[in-house]
Amino acid sequence: MQRQPSPGPGSSSKNKVWDKLKSDSRAKGSPLYSELSAIRLERSWKKLEGLQRNAKIGIPEIARQYELAKIEWSLHDIFVIATPSSLNRAVFPSDEVKRKHAVVIESLRRLAGPPEEDVADWFTVEARLLYAKLLFSIGDSEEFMLVLKCLNLEEEHRAEAEWPIHARRLHAECMAMSAWSCVQRTLTLLENAAQQRNSQEVLDALQKAISTSLLYLEDLECSFGGGAAPGSKLITIGAAVSDWLEEILCTAPLLYLALGLTDVAVQTFRKIMEASPSRFSAGLRLRAAGQLSLTLLRAFPQSYTEDATELHTSCDIGLDWMSQADARRQECRREELVRAVCIAEQLVREGAVESRFPKDKAGHDIWYGSQASAVYDVAVLALANRDQIELASLLEHSLRYAFDDEHMWIQFGLSLMCCGRFEHAQVVLRQCLAQHAHSKEAALLVCKLCTVHIPNAAEAVRYASALVAKHPKMAAGHLALGLAFVLQSRQISTDEARQQAINKSLESLHTAQELDSGNPVITLYLSLQLANQRRIADSMEVLLELLQKDPTHMLALWLAILLQTSLKNYTDAETLCSRALYEYPHDEQFLLLRVKIDADARGPAAALVTAKSYISEQQLHRLPLEAQSRLWLFLAELFLQNEQGKDAGECLEKVGDTTTAEYLYLRGRVKLLEKRFKDAGALLEAVLAQDPQHVPSMLALVYIYMHSGNLDMAEHYTSQALAVEPCNHFAWARRGAVLQRKLNHEHTAECFINAIHLESTQPAMPFNDIPIIF
Template sequence: MRIFSTPAKTLKMAAARKTVSRLENDIEKFRFECNWEKVLELVKGIKTKTPALETLGHLALGEAELELHLLQYPPTHQNIELARKELSNAKHHLQQAAKTSNKHAVKTEAQFLLAKLYYATGDYDDALKFLEKAHPEEISVQETSPARLKMLAESYAIKGMCLECLNNKSGHKHNKKPDKKEKEMEILACYEKAGDLALLYLQRVDQKNAGANVSGSSSLGGSSHMAGPVLETAVQKAPLLRIQEGKLDEGIDRFRTILKAVEVRTSQTMRATVARELAEVLLRGVCMHHYTPPSAEGSILSSLKDERSGSLKSSGSSFANLRPIASRGTLGKPKMYSTESIFVPKNVEEEALLLLLISELQVNRDVVLSRHKEHSESRKHTFLNATAVYDLLAITLVRRAQYNMLADTLDRTMKFSFEEFHMWFQFGLALASAGRHARALRVLRECSRMEPKNHIVLLEAAKICYDTLELIDDGIEFCQKAVAAEGNPAAVSRGYLMLGMGYGQKAHEVTIHKERQDYQKKALQALNKAYLIDSQDYTILYHTALQLALSRQIPEALQKVRGALKLNADDLNSLHLLSLLLSAQKQFSEALNVIEVAANQYPDKISLLFTKIKLEEVCLGPEEALVTCKQLLNCWKQTYDASLRTDEVVRGTGLIEKVTSDKRSLAQMHISEFSDRDSGSVQNSLAASRVEQALSEVGASSTESTIPRQGSQFVWNIQARIWLTIAELYLLLDKPTEARACVQEACAIFPLSHQVMFMRGCVHEHREAWSEAKNCYDSSLSFNPTHIKSLQNLGRVLFYQENYQLAEKVLRDAVNIDPTAHMSWINLGKVLEAQGEYESASDCLLTGLQLEATSPVQPFSIVSKTF
């Protein structure tokens, strides 16, 4: 029996050694992969009593418990008490490993981990003692393993954090050095050393992982490697400390150095955070005139040469097209990208935008989409990171007026922004700024559902309904919700103001007299409620005056507009309205003085100049008004000619320059200050303007004699309106030939405009060519059926042609559209008189004379409605 006992015992011992060796390798493998759950599973399943394995088990168990705790609760001041309670078992295991280990490497690792644990529990003195015992400065960076390299990096980070915490405690024994500057430099040096080693560690891990893939081995799970909260804090701390010390340029250079390190999969999240922080610093702290672009000199970029391959593979890197370089003799530094053929930003916004787009790509990829409860914390964390990036992107893109790009960017956030009001509201505002109003309204409706009492959302939606989409009923509904919601009195006052504006627009839209009166009454009631809440808001008084003016309550309107000017003497719209009200009272000289003052203050407001021309026509005669028109044409050339030449260049650069302070569309401008419209149908006028603009462009492009106009249609519309005004004055001077030439100039710009057709009809009517005049007025009304002047003149032409029944029908339509247009009543009275209906004719003529007594030189509707 003894013959066979020795070999059996030998085989048993060999099998035990093999088991121990396999367990050691598995533990080290999972420690390297930072797979702490698997480490705990292996260590707790160890049944052998081998001393070497027992020491490793203590070390691995303590490290796993510490790392899992720190991943869930980062080492911050708020988590100190929790760490002291939950890390007692990890502390025991690490102390046992430090005492029982005969290996210097294992003992050093245990001391590093104990220093990390003491830092987490707030025992900074003990943490520094263990770091001094471990002597991190004696460890060779070249020869150490990635796991020990990570511990070495963490040791410098923890030393810096401990010194910083102790430095903040006055009277502590570590504050013996009188030179505060020297202590700050030591802390900064620790953070920078830790940051360099952390990046080097991540590069080596990725290189080892890539080597395993090349050799046919299974992947080491590179994507699961994490720098951890300690190293992430250290990487970000160094540049921030320099900035706090007032060394902004040095802090920015440190940020850029971190970003120049060769990217690996495990550093992408950290790089995204650093890129976002640098972008925030650039946007908030760097003046455009004192900006220093990144250096393109390769000499300042040192790197550590990789002994095995000399290059790193950066799988999935956004900088994969860049070539990493290596320099000899630079120990402890990460490998850096070469600066050859690299894009260098030229200004602050360019660099910030580049950084934020890189960050946006990463956070969009990392965000958690699962709605399960177990993922709620990680989902919240990743969403906050994404929100920070997108908020900075909004600031950057808005500065460059890139609203479409911002809207498209925020559109990508909707997949993870379920029930997240902030992102939805940002998206809605971006869509509105980009001119995509229909979708913006849908998004704002969703925002209103999330926060039903948010006044800003409701009023912004109402503004879009009123100003662009002409959904007046929907706008009124939003305003009613705003005034019903309790909250800030200023917001409620603004809600009543916009509610009054909505009712006023509704009154302008309907054709039934009683309905119009009801809406006018509701508008005034809402405006009065707004004034009772906020009597210092001049816009409330202005809109009240405008509503009273449209109702032809001229004395009351004058009182209100003068009250508005007392609160804000420089308000453009109040000055314009005051001038029109004075002209309605036939105080033309006073009105002209007011409009001249306003025009001097706002020389680029074309609507003021057109009103000034009308007043000069009445006060000084057509000749003087014609001189002003010629000056206006020269002013247009000086102001806008250069902008037309550079329009394509500006668009090519992606920058939208403000040619004028008015950003409304051409269709809207047709029905505001550039329109003679005193009709009541806003929607018809909008549709007419859009159709005629499109047809004018098609007609211009298909006609050999007419060259399509390049540049802003807004600018060309101004010139066309000037030519038509000059034509009108020439007709008053009995110069139809010159008037026809001016109409031809306007026709070259917008050949199918209803205003051009109307003025062409006026020229024919002046020559008593009734048939041609009738055809022109019919053409004008085919584009805009609510153009009052076309209806009035058509009725007059039909009267001259003795077509009394059709003339009566046309003029009654004009009266129904706008019952305050005095010429409609006067012409209708003449037609009825010709038909022998003397009583009705007398009533119409009397009504027309009464309205003429309160009629301004321009319709009150040309005054802007400020939202």
């Protein structure tokens, strides 16, 4: 017959019993007591044999604790079998194991006494908690719940002073078991979600288990964290936090998420994070911070893009983050996410082993593999595209502990590139290559920096050549080398060297396409380089393959339009441009192309009409300032072509940046239209001082020197223009005009023939306007 608990668990008689429960101060201050406590918490049972003689004499309370420790040691096999993961599969000790420990089990039942009797001391409390843990471990859930209910260890007793640490630990484990039992009984393998959400019993049990476990960790730090009595031994972290406590603290929030209770899960993560900082809670707080970050990322994606609340964070992610980390007071999820990531990173640093010269290499590898790498990966997810400067600062800290980690170096380099700190990124990625010479990712990123962001053809060729030498079957390496040679061909001024660079670029791009024929980037730049060689038919054939696979590819559409204009197929170019504007209605490049097609096909007057229909002042104000300036400059160019100098000047007044080469050049063109040659020449010389390869300024100066009769200087500037752009038909025509004035008829005819030939394949805008992006 089932035993009934004594009436009224909250009765006055029960409270009086609890009021008398105090741990013995003589025992607690004893070095032997502290050593016995450490052995029990560590579960290093072999050490008990050395204490046997001392425990039998001296303080009686220690002898009784020793007796409980021996019983717990004897039942260790049962407790090892009854782990959270095994009980989740209903794995309990066999009957043979129970028979083997029958004597010990009976002894513990005797020490615990009937559950309905009042407890007289802490020894009885510990004995009953240990007995309850045993009952749960052998599958007797009903008797387990009865013992716990009769003990009545509820809220009013959690604040009791001087709980023995063993009682706290056993209480926390029993509450975790109780919650686990409640979850299994009520949720039945996570079925019937509607019932689960309404199961207050489950929620209460989990919350009690979490609170009790955190209180135990707090008491544990008070008892052992700052040292112990003379002669005592400090306990280890892993043993003190048992499987049951770790499981309930780590799993409970995930159960809430599985039930759809995201807010409750977030609150639980916060509660664990806000536990008293100690070496015993650090690992759990770290996991909670990481899981909270992922939960916020997945459950509240829209809240991170809110503009209502400005994110105020400091790049110095130090201990200040810990003192400001009350997540309940955050104004938005976005800020809470960043703080959770930074708290996790701070906890990682507290337990870190610096890796550049590690004294404990094995310890560092275990720590980094199990904790740090996951935290920094979550940081990248949380902060990427939101606060790149903060991310870069955080990843810079990580290198103290991940100095040999290629992945972390690359993440750091990428974050710097996203911030626009290209020089710093280059230094970081070069260091990564110095440590990991075969790193494909780092080599590719360095090539990209040298080709796109910090143009240096020689460095780009050097790094790309090394990459291809180490990985000859890597298509991306040959692409990087081909683009490096493209950049080199644009920076070389001699015809022979330029042609060599062009041939090498085509060779590398062809090789890349053979290795990866479906790569759209390779196809695009192979087509572009063929177009630059005025091999229009070959370029179009290659490009059509890309457009058939991806008809909306922006750069491919751009190149296709230019190819059609080079063939003077203006109707097809207009059709393609209209399609591009449908796909990308706010892209100013396609707006410019559409107007430029009209200028080439029908003249500048018709182009101005088209510009007014496509580009209204209201539309202009919606664009970024840089795009607005570019459009005003373009309109000024159209007015100048139509010899409307006043209108061109008004457009230039609306340009934001008045120091650019293009702005100064157009101001010089206005002066030329006004016949103010001296002022125009000064402006054009200023352009060349800023950009020595600005061909339009060179050709404008040719006109000025021809007007003044200085044919030698005019010829000089035509030579410079052709050295930069050998396919510029305007430069060949001006050179022919200069040589004609100098009566050099033989070379004059050659120049005009070249001009006519190149003009027949001249696109509406230069092919090189298409940026290198890979």
